[in-house]
Amino acid sequence: MSVMVQFIVENVPDVDHFIAVSKKWEPTMEADGARNQMVAVDENNPSTVSLLSEWDSHDVMHESSEKNGDAFNAELGFGELNWITHIWQTK
Numbered sequence: 159m160s161v162m163v164q165f166i167v168e169n170v171p172d173v174d175h176f177i178a179v180s181k182k183w184e185p186t187m188e189a190d191g192a193r194n195q196m197v198a199v200d201e202n203n204p205s206t207v208s209l210l211s212e213w214d215s216h217d218v219m220h221e222s223s224e225k226n227g228d229a230f231n232a233e234l235g236f237g238e239l240n241w242i243t244h245i246w247q248t249k
Contacts, residue, residue, distance in 0.1 A: 162246040163219050165209040167239050173199060176207055179233050183226070187211065190222035216245050 170176045180197045187195060192211040200206035213219040231239070 160212055160214055160248050161216050161219065162210065162212050162248055163216075164244040164246065166206065166242040166244070167208075168203070168206045168242075170205050170207050170239070171236055173205060173207060176234060176236075179230070180207075180209055182233075183230055186226060187222060190225070191218045192222070212248070219245075 167176070177197050177199075184192075184195050191213055193213070195211040196209070198208045198210065200208070211219075213222075
């Protein structure tokens, strides 16, 4: 069953850099199975960013995250960020 994955990161120190890195990594995530990728910024709190994407399963997304997460975070260069993850089952 496919899932919609939503990552929310609050208090992003440089939103433009976060967006640029996220966009740069979209082809890698697509190769791992991500579809319909989107980066969104909260209108009410512009330092809050959400990454959304559809995956075949939670396990497929998790495998990609394990493989690429450290390199993605290193490229962001912000140190430790608080990532909130929501996994939505599509119906």
